[in-house]
Amino acid sequence: MESPFKADALKGKVALITGGGSGIGFEISTQFGKHGASIAIMGRRKQVLDSAVSALQSLGIPAIGIEGDVRKQEDAKRVVELTFQYFGRLDILVNAAAGNFLAPAEDLSPNGFRTVLDIDSVGTFTMCYEALKYLKKGGPGRSSSGGGTILNISATLHYTASWYQVHVSAAKAAVDATMRNLALEWGTDYDIRVNGIAPGPIGDTPGMSKLAPKEIESSVREFMPLFKLGDKWDIAMAALFLSSDAGKFINGAIIVVDGGLWLSRPRH
Numbered sequence: 001m002e003s004p005f006k007a008d009a010l011k012g013k014v015a016l017i018t019g020g021g022s023g024i025g026f027e028i029s030t031q032f033g034k035h036g037a038s039i040a041i042m043g044r045r046k047q048v049l050d051s052a053v054s055a056l057q058s059l060g061i062p063a064i065g066i067e068g069d070v071r072k073q074e075d076a077k078r079v080v081e082l083t084f085q086y087f088g089r090l091d092i093l094v095n096a097a098a099g100n101f102l103a104p105a106e107d108l109s110p111n112g113f114r115t116v117l118d119i120d121s122v123g124t125f126t127m128c129y130e131a132l133k134y135l136k137k138g139g140p141g142r143s144s145s146g147g148g149t150i151l152n153i154s155a156t157l158h159y160t161a162s163w164y165q166v167h168v169s170a171a172k173a174a175v176d177a178t179m180r181n182l183a184l185e186w187g188t189d190y191d192i193r194v195n196g197i198a199p200g201p202i203g204d205t206p207g208m209s210k211l212a213p214k215e216i217e218s219s220v221r222e223f224m225p226l227f228k229l230g231d232k233w234d235i236a237m238a239a240l241f242l243s244s245d246a247g248k249f250i251n252g253a254i255i256v257v258d259g260g261l262w263l264s265r266p267r268h
């Protein structure tokens, strides 16, 4: 689908996208690149990174892939530094890396709970922490007036409660709380905007194939207000809006992109 945004919306910007080699992260990488940004993607699997980078480069997008696990602070630090060394600046950090599986709470070991918090919540904070130096106004490669921006890919499942997702609900609640606190502290001190996107069910993603097999997918469509799954493109367009100058006064906000699903109820 054609983008409604101008092709130079992110011209000259450098974006680092964790989990940028697949799913929603890859679509954000692609759309940011198509709108003028240079792209660094971080992920754990070399093969996934290599094919994602080739796909971006074949579209004429300057792109590199850097292996790393957001759970390891040394990886986060190295990836952020390499991105800066390669492109000479860092403007946008997108935290799209996430871990998930369905497990009833009684069958979920504390280590399983901790693993998802480590990836989603601690991983997001660690990336923000390591990127701060480059994102803050006056940081390396930046002017004294303009800071960069951070975008977290969250969820809606912790707005209410979700079956077999206690670990992810807790993790994404922490991601959202972290986002608001950083928006306050770093927005005030460093001119960095920090926001979130909460996707609903998005077709053709690792999340959907893990969490909602085809049967569930079709039953979801029956009670969704817009009667359909979202596209990765829908998330990427919201990301583009928030990360570009169109979102320059938006800080500490979450855009829910779920077709109205989380607030929907059966008619009777």
Ligand code: HXC
Pocket: 098, 099, 100, 101, 102, 103, 107, 108, 109, 110, 111, 112, 113, 115, 116, 154, 155, 156, 157, 168, 200, 206, 207, 208, 210, 211
């Ligand atoms: C119960 C499980 C489990 C399962 C893992 N564990 N899978 N418990 N049911 N299906 C437990 C393990 O038993 C172990 O605890 C602990 O979790 C760590 O497991 P490991 O396999 O050692 O972890 P690791 O290899 O680091 O893998 C992390 C992972 C994996 C999260 C488990 O799925 C992963 O790497 N995922 C990344 C990709 C991904 O999930 N993408 C989808 C994101 S979608 P014990 O006690 O046995 O040691 C998404 C959407 C969210 O995030 C919003 C939804 C609406």
